Amino acid sequence: MxxxxxxxxxxxxxxxxxxxxxxxxxxxxxxxxxxxxxxxxxxxxxxxxxxxxxxxxxxxxxxxxxxxxxxxxxxxxxxxxxxxxxxxxxxxxxxxxxxxASVENRFASYLMSTMSPGSSPSFGMELKTDHIGEIASLLGTTHRHLNRVMHAFAQQGILGRDGKTIRILDWNAMETASNGIRYE
Structure with missing residues (x-):
């Protein structure tokens, strides 16, 4: 450069x-x-x-x-x-x-830093990715651990995952899970 x-x-x-x-x-x-x-x-x-x-x-x-x-x-x-x-x-x-910070905090922070709620957080935001392993590596964890975190968030109704799409279902709960941490 x-x-x-x-x-x-x-x-x-x-x-x-x-x-x-x-x-x-x-x-x-x-x-x-x-x-x-x-x-x-x-x-x-x-x-x-x-x-x-x-x-x-x-x-x-x-x-x-x-x-x-x-x-x-x-x-x-x-x-x-x-x-x-x-x-x-x-x-x-x-x-x-x-x-x-825990992987839950880091992943929530990553999502909060990557996406924005737009005009209405109730609609949820989507992230399309083929590379869960890449996100895991960026957060300093394994893809298996990240999958467990995503599964736990899905069980709590905070996050939805459909194939390559990750969707925040509860913006306020994701904000709480991020513990105020931002990569910005």
Whole structure:
């Protein structure tokens, strides 16, 4: 990556991956998230993986342009500092959540961070996925354990699952299950 990207529209998922292929959810990004700031400032290879959750629009500035024209601009560097401190805060929160929170809390938080209730939470929200194992890996658990959690939520009437579709049936109960944790 040789550009600093500004998320203007859409939602992204930020993960960290190791050589074994296991990844961990760090945060979700919303407009006006900045991507590539760590790589710009530290001159290091890409540190995280970014995936669009929905259709996204970015504005990019090349590192060369920024280094020549913007690194002495106090407003620009203040904005970078603000975003970097936010990333530190969210990574600290994600670490605490991934180490200390239950899988139920993490999964509920993942759903709450991924979906939004729209105009009426009573209609429920849907997530279509073929990759329960990928979600489990992001949450630091196994797909079997995640399936048990989903089954328990279904038994409680909080969640519905039909094939590849996961639907929140009780938004308030899911909020309670998330224990106020967000990957944002």
């Amino acid at each position: 040789n550009s600093l990207l500004f998320l203007v529209q859409g939602k992204i998922k930020v993960t960290s991956c190791i050589e074994t292929g296991k990844s961990l959810l760090l945060r979700f990004g919303h407009p006006f998230s900045i991507i590539g700031d760590i790589e710009l400032i530290r001159s290091v290879p890409v540190q995280s993986q970014i995936e669009a959750v929905n259709e996204c629009l970015f504005i990019g500035l090349s590192f060369d342009y920024i280094k020549q024209h913007e690194m002495t601009n106090a407003r620009f560097t203040s904005t970078l500092l603000d975003h970097l401190s936010y990333k530190l805060q969210t990574c600290t929160t994600a670490s605490r959540v991934n180490l200390l």
